[in-house]
Amino acid sequence: MSWMHTLFALILLPAIIVGLFRILRGPTAADRMVTAQLFGTCGVAILLLLSTGMGNPVLLDIALVFALLAALTTMTFIRRTWHGSGKKKHGYSIP
Amino acid sequence: MVPVKKNMDILYHSGTLLILLGLPFFLSGTVGLIRFPDIYTRLHALTKADNVGLGFVVSGLALQSGSWAVTAKLLLIWLLVLIASSASCHLIARSAMQKNIQPWTRQ
Amino acid sequence: MINFNRRFFLRILFFSSVWFILTGVDTTSWMVGVPAVLIASGLSLTLAPPSQYRISLVGVCCFMPFFLRQSFHGGIDVMRRALSSRQLLDPGLVSYTTFLPEGSARIFFANTISLLPGTLSAELHGNSVTIHTLDRGLPIWANIQGLEYHVAALMRISPVKRKNL
Known part of the structure; x- marks a missing residue:
């Protein structure tokens, strides 16, 4: 429908692809998780642009689900994977 | 009907302008994610830049859509991303602090 | 009832x-x-049982422009630091004691800090918020106090309580 919006979406694609480099490098699991957050926001933007570009309003709903899942992923990661079990002693404090 | 069409054109083009303004924020968010030295500064880059970028893209698309239903849905998506990313940003930073990951400082 | x-x-x-x-x-x-x-x-x-605080419409109207302006500045600030050829970062940690009461007001405050220019809430412990900043030269205190007053106005909390703390 509109080539312009598709072009905008294509411009955003490198932002995600370059972000993959951070997953490769790490160093901590959290750094990799930040990239997942990038996928959330950038992915939503790409879907919104494509929704207008392809004239397909269903993509708006997919963007909505994407936004919801990005938040859930981070929270699950923090609670289950990275943080381990239970409450830990208060760590680093201001010198 | 000519004035109406002209009006629509102005809305459409200002929407395009807003989207164009938003794109550099996304790109610089990624650049920050790659260039910044530690997890905390990377969180800064991503949360702030991407949310502003998404704000511009959403408002641009809302101007172009010309429909209240789509505008409301776009705003809902933006609000959701805003809440989600600020909350997960805080969660990641807090966990990093509790895991004793030292913030990078300038020597 | x-x-x-x-x-x-x-x-x-x-x-x-x-x-x-x-x-x-x-x-x-x-x-x-x-x-x-x-x-x-x-x-x-x-x-999420209803809290004693009610959101004020005037507060929302004051908060929205403040929030949009500040987060725009935050985006510009990050963009400048990310794209500059020189290293412009001078990160550090600051501790801030808030007068906002426990509950939704304080959590909202902590979450919004992350969208202000150069600040990120790293820890919320009682009434003290640990803030990570991108640049210790930024006017962090003024920004955060501004945000605190806006949140107080939003939830109809009287900011006079600050004197007791």
Whole structure:
């Protein structure tokens, strides 16, 4: 429908692809998780642009689900994977 | 009907302008994610830049859509991303602090 | 009890508008929508009981422009630091004691800090917020105090309490 919006979406694609480099490098699991957050926001933007570009309003709903899942992923990661079990002693404090 | 069409054109083009303004924020968010030295500064880059970028893209698309239903849905998506990313940003930073990951400082 | 009914009505109104935004003008969708909205309102009242603070409309009107302006500055600030050829970072940690009461006001405050220029809330411990900043030269205190007053106005909390702390 509109080539312009598709072009905008294509411009955003490198932002995600370059972000993959951070997953490769790490160093901590959290750094990799930040990239997942990038996928959330950038992915939503790409879907919104494509929704207008392809004239397909269903993509708006997919963007909505994407936004919801990005938040859930981070929270699950923090609670289950990275943080381990239970409450830990208060760590680093201001010198 | 000519004035109406002209009006629509102005809305459409200002929407395009807003989207164009938003794109550099996304790109610089990624650049920050790659260039910044530690997890905390990377969180800064991503949360702030991407949310502003998404704000511009959403408002641009809302101007172009010309429909209240789509505008409301776009705003809902933006609000959701805003809440989600600020909350997960805080969660990641807090966990990093509790895991004793030292913030990078300038020597 | 009247107060409780009012809260319930407000939540129903809120979830109905969300449903309306999600499904559009399709009237048959309300066959699922009405039960969903009722269940969601009941659940939300159980899980997040109404607090004593009510959101003020004037506060929202003051908060929105402040928030949009500040987060725009935050985006510009990050963009400048990310794209500059020189290293412009001077990160550090600051501790801030807030007068905002425990609960939604404080959590909202901590979450919004992350969208202000150069600040990120790293820890919330009682009434003290640990803030990570991108540049110790930024006017962090002024920004955060501004935000604190705006949040207080939003939730109709009197900022005079600061003197007691």
